[in-house]
Amino acid sequence: MTTSYLRPTTLDEALAALATTPTARVLAGGTDWMIPARAGAVPDALINIFRVEQLRSIRRTGDALELGACVTVAQLLKSKDVLQAAPVLWKAADRFASPLVRSRATLGGNLCNASPAADLSLALLACDATVTLASKGGRRSLTVEELVLGPRKTALGPGELLVGVRVPIRAGQVSRFEKSGPRPALEISAAAVAFTATVEGGRLTGVRIACGAVAPVPMRAKKAEALVEGRALDPALIEAAVEAAAGEVTPIDDVRATARYRRRLVAAYVRRCLEACTDDRRLHAAAS
Amino acid sequence: MQPQVEIRFTLNHRVVTAAVPPTMALLELVRDRFQLTGAKLGCGEGECGACALLMDGEPVLGCLTPAVDADGREVLTAEGLCGAKGLSPLQQAFVNEGAVQCGYCTPGMEIAAEAVLLEHPTPTVEEIRRGLEGNLCRCTGYVAIVEAVQAAAGGGR
Numbered sequence: 001m002t003t004s005y006l007r008p009t010t011l012d013e014a015l016a017a018l019a020t021t022p023t024a025r026v027l028a029g030g031t032d033w034m035i036p037a038r039a040g041a042v043p044d045a046l047i048n049i050f051r052v053e054q055l056r057s058i059r060r061t062g063d064a065l066e067l068g069a070c071v072t073v074a075q076l077l078k079s080k081d082v083l084q085a086a087p088v089l090w091k092a093a094d095r096f097a098s099p100l101v102r103s104r105a106t107l108g109g110n111l112c113n114a115s116p117a118a119d120l121s122l123a124l125l126a127c128d129a130t131v132t133l134a135s136k137g138g139r140r141s142l143t144v145e146e147l148v149l150g151p152r153k154t155a156l157g158p159g160e161l162l163v164g165v166r167v168p169i170r171a172g173q174v175s176r177f178e179k180s181g182p183r184p185a186l187e188i189s190a191a192a193v194a195f196t197a198t199v200e201g202g203r204l205t206g207v208r209i210a211c212g213a214v215a216p217v218p219m220r221a222k223k224a225e226a227l228v229e230g231r232a233l234d235p236a237l238i239e240a241a242v243e244a245a246a247g248e249v250t251p252i253d254d255v256r257a258t259a260r261y262r263r264r265l266v267a268a269y270v271r272r273c274l275e276a277c278t279d280d281r282r283l284h285a286a287a288s
Numbered sequence: 289m290q291p292q293v294e295i296r297f298t299l300n301h302r303v304v305t306a307a308v309p310p311t312m313a314l315l316e317l318v319r320d321r322f323q324l325t326g327a328k329l330g331c332g333e334g335e336c337g338a339c340a341l342l343m344d345g346e347p348v349l350g351c352l353t354p355a356v357d358a359d360g361r362e363v364l365t366a367e368g369l370c371g372a373k374g375l376s377p378l379q380q381a382f383v384n385e386g387a388v389q390c391g392y393c394t395p396g397m398e399i400a401a402e403a404v405l406l407e408h409p410t411p412t413v414e415e416i417r418r419g420l421e422g423n424l425c426r427c428t429g430y431v432a433i434v435e436a437v438q439a440a441a442g443g444g445r
Contacts, residue, residue: 031352
């Protein structure tokens with residue numbers, strides 16, 4: 001079968017191309033795609049959106065950070081706006097693969113690849129981000145939970161393209177990103193936790209505890225979140241939340257870790273995140 | 289049959305053209321079509337950095353970058369770091385500091401190190417280590433490699 005290759009330079013061209021060939025594979029940086037492609041998995045049609053400038057912008061508006069789908073991980077790391085307005089996303093980017101991958105891997109690619117271990121998706125889940133899907137017919141907005149349906153499975157319809165991500169800015173937010181691995185670089189998470197909250201007068205509000213690589217999709221530990229929401233933390237409450245989080249994740253045994261070990265990692269990370277909120281010095285570090 | 293995409297780009301300071309299928313990796317293009325065999329195929333999945341190349345000054349993996357994306361860009365391999373007079377100061381520092389053992393990782397290390405120096409002309413040890421975190425050396429030569437980058441930075445680049 002003949003493969004067609006298109007490299008649109010504008011978003012309109014990209015959406016028109018996708019409307020004409022809705023089964024086309026969309027290519028961004030290619031860091032996930034090249035491995036199966038080189039092994040011979042050639043798609044019917046390929047639309048390369050990596051050079052669409054409209055999809056490469058990082059914009060801070062009054063109450064949100066607007067990120068284009070083809071913003072690379074390297075761009076996230078270089079952005080002061082990302083560091084200040086979405087620190088948990090910056091921290092996930094800082095632990096993402098290596099500089100050689102970060103220069104090409106994109107935000108949209110990490111979301112649409114829909115890996116259970118996607119670190120950026122996890123961070124976006126912890127900051128209540130929404131994604132914008134566009135097609136020739138119009139636009140719609142979804143949460144990360146609505147977008148990612150299962151391993152390698154998203155809610156993107158035929159002819160639809162993920163064009164951007166919106167992260168609401170929450171003042172006074174603290175955050176942490178915890179991820180397993182013997183060294184910081186090039187680690188595919190065996191388990192990861194992205195945490196955000198607002199701490200006021202010793203009480204946590206807007207608590208988000210997102211857990212990665214411990215369920216078919218990045219998931220929020222909502223029972224644990226509910227336990228600590230609006231409360232002042234004490235050691236017993238922290239332990240209750242830790243237990244709740246370890247209980248509500250649904251990890252599997254695989255080549256990277258056993259389910260049992262993954263639960264223990266989640267417990268350790270959630271404990272670390274919550275304990276940091278009770279300690280002014282660590283709280284300050286988590287806020288940066 | 290895959291389509292052949294015509295691309296035109298700068299490879300080691302020289303404008304070149306090629307017709308490539310969309311699934312070809314940039315590494316195969318520079319090695320097999322242009323006989324620039326410095327960059328190596330190590331793991332083929334982004335774990336080792338032996339295939340590192342500079343694209344518009346950014347370090348990329350030759351094995352995971354589609355060759356079609358080189359179109360209109362400037363690509364530099366380890367061979368391209370050399371000047372008219374031979375080795376670049378960074379490459380000479382690798383020799384002086386004994387940062388080469390078997391040599392398989394060296395072209396990728398040089399490219400990653402060059403990217404560090406482009407971003408941080410006088411890098412800290414931490415910045416060098418972070419910059420090289422995607423490059424594996426299996427002869428255990430990291431200390432000498434970091435020292436070579438420090439020496440190059442201090443040597444009036």
